[in-house]
Amino acid sequence: VRELRVHIPQREYSIFIGAGILKASGALLRQCSNAAKAAVITDENVLPLYAAVVEDSLRHNGFAPATVVVPAGELSKSADVLLRVYDGLLAMELTRSDLIVALGGGVVGDLAGYAAATYLRGVPFAQMPTTLLAQVDSSVGGKVAVNLPHGKNLIGAFYQPKMVITDTGTLDTLPPRVFADGMGEIIKHGAIADASLFAVLESGHWDREEIIYANCDIKRRVVEADEYDTGGRMVLNFGHTFGHVIETADGFARYTHGEAVAIGMVMAAEFGERLGVTAAGTAARLKHVLTRYQLPIETDMACDLRTMLLDKKRSGGKLHLVLLRDIGKAAIHPFAVAELEKLL
Numbered sequence: 001v002r003e004l005r006v007h008i009p010q011r012e013y014s015i016f017i018g019a020g021i022l023k024a025s026g027a028l029l030r031q032c033s034n035a036a037k038a039a040v041i042t043d044e045n046v047l048p049l050y051a052a053v054v055e056d057s058l059r060h061n062g063f064a065p066a067t068v069v070v071p072a073g074e075l076s077k078s079a080d081v082l083l084r085v086y087d088g089l090l091a092m093e094l095t096r097s098d099l100i101v102a103l104g105g106g107v108v109g110d111l112a113g114y115a116a117a118t119y120l121r122g123v124p125f126a127q128m129p130t131t132l133l134a135q136v137d138s139s140v141g142g143k144v145a146v147n148l149p150h151g152k153n154l155i156g157a158f159y160q161p162k163m164v165i166t167d168t169g170t171l172d173t174l175p176p177r178v179f180a181d182g183m184g185e186i187i188k189h190g191a192i193a194d195a196s197l198f199a200v201l202e203s204g205h206w207d208r209e210e211i212i213y214a215n216c217d218i219k220r221r222v223v224e225a226d227e228y229d230t231g232g233r234m235v236l237n238f239g240h241t242f243g244h245v246i247e248t249a250d251g252f253a254r255y256t257h258g259e260a261v262a263i264g265m266v267m268a269a270e271f272g273e274r275l276g277v278t279a280a281g282t283a284a285r286l287k288h289v290l291t292r293y294q295l296p297i298e299t300d301m302a303c304d305l306r307t308m309l310l311d312k313k314r315s316g317g318k319l320h321l322v323l324l325r326d327i328g329k330a331a332i333h334p335f336a337v338a339e340l341e342k343l344l
C-alpha cells in the first residue's frame with residue numbers, strides 16, 4: 001500500500017493506494033474519524049460490486065453503516081438526487097460527528113462530497129474512488145459539485161476529504177471505455193507536468209499502482225499550489241477548452257469526457273505548434289500515445305472552435321488557453337478574443 005500526504009493547511013489528509021484495500025477501509029478510517037455512523041453513498045452499479053466489503057469493514061471497526069444508493073450516471077449530479085441523498089442522511093439521523101463515504105466514480109464523489117459539504121453545514125467525508133478517472137483526478141483536490149439544467153458543476157464547494165482510499169482492484173470490473181476515459185486524464189497529466197510519466201505511457205510498460213500514485217502526486221502538487229483555482233490549477237484544463245467545444249457540439253452523446261479531451265489535446269498541441277509555442281512533433285507524440293490507449297485523436301464532427309469565444313465575446317474578457325511548450329511543460333496563454341478568432 002502506498003500513502004500520499006496532501007498538504008493543505010489545517011486540512012492535511014492521506015491518499016492510500018493499493019489493490020484490495022477496501023477490505024481495510026474501516027481500519028484506515030479509524031485513523032481519522034471517531035464517528036459512530038457512516039453513510040455510504042454509492043450508485044447502482046457499484047453497490048453490488050463493492051458496498052458489502054466496505055460495510056463489513058466499517059462494522060468491524062465500530063462504525064454503524066447505512067447505504068444511500070443513487071442511479072448510475074451523470075444525471076445523478078442533480079438537485080433532485082441531492083435532495084434524496086439528504087433524505088437518506090436524515091433517515092439515519094447522521095450528525096456532524098459522523099462520517100460520509102463516497103464509494104464510486106466521479107459522479108458519486110462529486111455528489112456525496114457536495115452533500116457532505118452542505119448537510120448540517122458540513123460533515124467529514126472520505127472518498128473511495130472506483131473509476132480510473134476518480135482515482136487519478138476527481139478524488140484529489142476537494143472540488144465537489146452538482147449540475148444545474150443550465151450547465152455542469154454550477155453548484156459546488158471546495159471541500160477536502162479526511163481521507164482517500166483508492167483500491168486499484170476495483171478497476172478490474174470497469175467497462176473498457178470507462179477505463180480509457182481515465183487514461184485521457186493520465187495522459188494529460190504527463191503532457192502538462194511529467195515528461196518521464198509520458199515516456200512510460202509511451203513505452204506501455206507500467207504498473208497500475210505506480211501510475212495512479214504518480215498521477216495523484218501531480219494533481220496534489222498543482223492543487224496545493226492553488227487550492228481555490230485562481231491561477232496555476234488552470235493547467236489541468238489542457239485539452240479541455242477545445243474538448244468542451246466537442247462535447248457541446250456533440251450534445252454529450254457520442255464522446256465520453258476523456259475522448260473529447262483526447263481530441264482537444266491534439267487540437268491544442270497542433271494549434272501551439274502552428275503558433276510556434278509548442279515544440280514540433282509534440283502533437284504526433286500525443287496522437288501516438290492516445291491511440292495506444294484506445295482514445296480518438298480527431299473528429300469528423302463539424303465543430304466551430306469560435307463557439308468557445310462566445311462567452312468571452314460578451315464579457316469582453318481574454319481567453320486563457322493552456323498550451324504545451326513541450327511534453328511535460330504547460331503554460332497559460334492569454335489571448336484577446338479578436339486575435340484568437342483570426343488565429344482559429
Ligand SMILES: NC(=O)c1ccc[n+]([C@@H]2O[C@H](COP(=O)([O-])OP(=O)(O)OC[C@H]3O[C@@H](n4cnc5c(N)ncnc54)[C@H](O)[C@@H]3O)[C@@H](O)[C@H]2O)c1
Pocket residue numbers: 043044045046049072073074077104105106107108110130131132133134137138139140141142143144152153170171172173174175178181
Ligand atoms: N471534482 C473534480 O475535480 C472532478 C474532476 C474530473 C471529473 N469530475 C467529475 O467526474 C464525473 C465523471 O466521473 P466518472 O468518469 O468516474 O463517471 P461515473 O462516476 O459516472 O462512473 C462511470 C461509470 O462506471 C461505473 N462504475 C464506477 N466504478 C465502477 C467499477 N469499479 N466497476 C464497474 N463499473 C463502475 C459507474 O456506475 C458509471 O456507470 C463527472 O461528473 C465530472 O464532472 C470531477
Ligand SMILES: [Zn+2]
Pocket residue numbers: 185240257261
Ligand atoms: Zn477532465
